[in-house]
Amino acid sequence: MSKIDAPQKDLLVIENLKKYFPVRSGLFQRVTAWVQAVDGVSFSVREGETFGLVGESGCGKTTIGRTILRLTPSSGGTVYFDGEDVFAKRGAELKTLRRNMQIVFQDPYSSLDPRMPVGEIIAEGLQIHGIGNSKERAEVVTEMLAKVGLNPYHARRYPHEFSGGQRQRIGIARALSLNPKFIVCDEPVSALDVSIQSQVLNLLNKLQAEYGLTYLFIAHNLSVVEHISDRIGVMYLGKMSEITNRETLYRNPLHPYTKALLSAIPSPNPRVRRERIVLTGDVPSPLRPPSGCRFHPRCPIAVEICKHVDPPFEQKAADHWVACHLVPASGTVNQH
Amino acid sequence: MSRLLEVKGLETRFFTQDGVVHAVNGISYDLNEGETLAIVGESGCGKSVGVMSLLRLIPQPPGRITAGQVLFGAGDDRKDLLKLSDEEIRQVRGNRIAVIFQDPMTSLNPVLTIGFQISEALMLHMGMDSAAARKRSVELLELVGIPRAAERLDDYPHQFSGGMRQRVMIAMGLSCNPQLLIADEPTTALDVTIQAQITDLVKRLRDEIGMAIIWITHDLGVVAGLADRVIVMYAGFIVEEAQVKELYANPRHPYTLGLLGSLPRLDETRAHRLTSIEGLPPDLIDLPKGCPFYARCKYRIDICAVENPLLLPIGPGHKVACHRDISKVAPTVVDEVETV
Numbered sequence: 001m002s003k004i005d006a007p008q009k010d011l012l013v014i015e016n017l018k019k020y021f022p023v024r025s026g027l028f029q030r031v032t033a034w035v036q037a038v039d040g041v042s043f044s045v046r047e048g049e050t051f052g053l054v055g056e057s058g059c060g061k062t063t064i065g066r067t068i069l070r071l072t073p074s075s076g077g078t079v080y081f082d083g084e085d086v087f088a089k090r091g092a093e094l095k096t097l098r099r100n101m102q103i104v105f106q107d108p109y110s111s112l113d114p115r116m117p118v119g120e121i122i123a124e125g126l127q128i129h130g131i132g133n134s135k136e137r138a139e140v141v142t143e144m145l146a147k148v149g150l151n152p153y154h155a156r157r158y159p160h161e162f163s164g165g166q167r168q169r170i171g172i173a174r175a176l177s178l179n180p181k182f183i184v185c186d187e188p189v190s191a192l193d194v195s196i197q198s199q200v201l202n203l204l205n206k207l208q209a210e211y212g213l214t215y216l217f218i219a220h221n222l223s224v225v226e227h228i229s230d231r232i233g234v235m236y237l238g239k240m241s242e243i244t245n246r247e248t249l250y251r252n253p254l255h256p257y258t259k260a261l262l263s264a265i266p267s268p269n270p271r272v273r274r275e276r277i278v279l280t281g282d283v284p285s286p287l288r289p290p291s292g293c294r295f296h297p298r299c300p301i302a303v304e305i306c307k308h309v310d311p312p313f314e315q316k317a318a319d320h321w322v323a324c325h326l327v328p329a330s331g332t333v334n335q336h
Numbered sequence: 337m338s339r340l341l342e343v344k345g346l347e348t349r350f351f352t353q354d355g356v357v358h359a360v361n362g363i364s365y366d367l368n369e370g371e372t373l374a375i376v377g378e379s380g381c382g383k384s385v386g387v388m389s390l391l392r393l394i395p396q397p398p399g400r401i402t403a404g405q406v407l408f409g410a411g412d413d414r415k416d417l418l419k420l421s422d423e424e425i426r427q428v429r430g431n432r433i434a435v436i437f438q439d440p441m442t443s444l445n446p447v448l449t450i451g452f453q454i455s456e457a458l459m460l461h462m463g464m465d466s467a468a469a470r471k472r473s474v475e476l477l478e479l480v481g482i483p484r485a486a487e488r489l490d491d492y493p494h495q496f497s498g499g500m501r502q503r504v505m506i507a508m509g510l511s512c513n514p515q516l517l518i519a520d521e522p523t524t525a526l527d528v529t530i531q532a533q534i535t536d537l538v539k540r541l542r543d544e545i546g547m548a549i550i551w552i553t554h555d556l557g558v559v560a561g562l563a564d565r566v567i568v569m570y571a572g573f574i575v576e577e578a579q580v581k582e583l584y585a586n587p588r589h590p591y592t593l594g595l596l597g598s599l600p601r602l603d604e605t606r607a608h609r610l611t612s613i614e615g616l617p618p619d620l621i622d623l624p625k626g627c628p629f630y631a632r633c634k635y636r637i638d639i640c641a642v643e644n645p646l647l648l649p650i651g652p653g654h655k656v657a658c659h660r661d662i663s664k665v666a667p668t669v670v671d672e673v674e675t676v
Contacts, residue, residue, distance in 0.1 A: 195594060223600045261528065265557065267557060
């Protein structure tokens, strides 16, 4: 992996991204409330790196991925891809942009059209963008299948003939066929068994090194994210809690939520006895997020100010951003 | 500690249109009172079918338990569960052996209140009247850490979150003081912080009540902090059995070794390539003649293709089904890097 000498240019810059979903009710389906799925998130993804986005269900991580690709319209904020404003693009410009931004979905069962042979699934993007004639497209399909560890004769088969891991490989081949710069991987391995999961993770690593790809890797499993990512953002209830590189996140997490999340992961080593922080309660509904810091009702170290003031997302140390009142700039937690 | 459960040569088949699915292929193990046994394996390895067969909770047809004995109970009370009448097995289910399932969403009845669903078992098995059952239900909900238990008794399942529903399931499981609790991937559908709450709860209850637990999971991480002993299953066979520390320190079956290597781990600081297991598990309708792991095994030799190894002891409490001692020999098959 060419991670060390990766250039530091920002490929994707997300500024104050917001996505609110309306809740409609009553006879006239009037909007009665808003779900604040993503509420003012900013971060950047550097060229050639893997940025991991981690959080529990309902924290807005998938919504961010979909909003960046304009699969759902945003409610506010801007996204720059390679210096260009993604939300300002229309028509042909948008189409060109989309060639460079692809996605691999979570569910390898519902994300492939059951009535299309695999070869057509992989070539569909090429066809839409008018690349090559049918013979050239067939060559690309063969090449892509080989890249993801499948055989050329698989092109004539249908998705139901494949296992979950193989389907996810097809999904990856489809994303790669247009030779994109950037791929959103939305929980690509969470539906797979452990031994198959590691095959797909190794494949993603190999392809990144080969094509110089940039990944936004979304997952709820912190060990998977930690394994594959260069930098990691931890989300809680529509907001970013902490962003830093993988080593720092594991060795010196600053946000109390990150600490709890890390300590909740069971270690596959029965001799390791770590300090465990077990959070009480559930993630609150994004329909009625708590006042102040959204994490305060479950936070083990919350103080009075946390109930009223939303902590700003600030740089607390080199390459380390945290949203917490109790983390001073020096980078150690102030316990009250 | 005395023996609570003894499974001998259990075999479960599903007779389908496509052929006979060999889901469980002659597994034998035992369990002591108060012990926690984890059964680990990937989807389709027979771990759930094997355990559900104990209680005869297999859909029949197409399923059938074709061989084996399941001896449950201590001393004179010991009976073969597979030979009991339907009425007798019903007295065991939910009473002496309780089950909690993976999906708390579909295993609770959505149109009945939580209170009704817990008291139903109490009235049926313990002969309580409705007032006593209601009182006991409140105690049980408090035991599993549901706040304002008395008020929540009249709520419906959809009014609870996933983690809270799993707590309700555990309360129902514990209602008749079972000797054995079977937990079928109870934390798989939950977020990691909620998963930690539930495993801690089960550990606390086990220490308080002293029941034995069979915990079915695919997550080797959960197993490490919870179980006394581990059974690893592959294609309907037990391939390795050991005390939990022994298994992680000295895995002796190539499949166990592969599974441990496939896990991304937080306690490793350097980015490394995961040693994945190539290929796919075998088709259970058309099982290979030799070792079921042959096609994916890095340590295979000629005999493995023709003879399925027996599960044999190799040390105190440690059994493995492999023709070779992989702690002493090198892999015979080199990684083909390009075909990932």
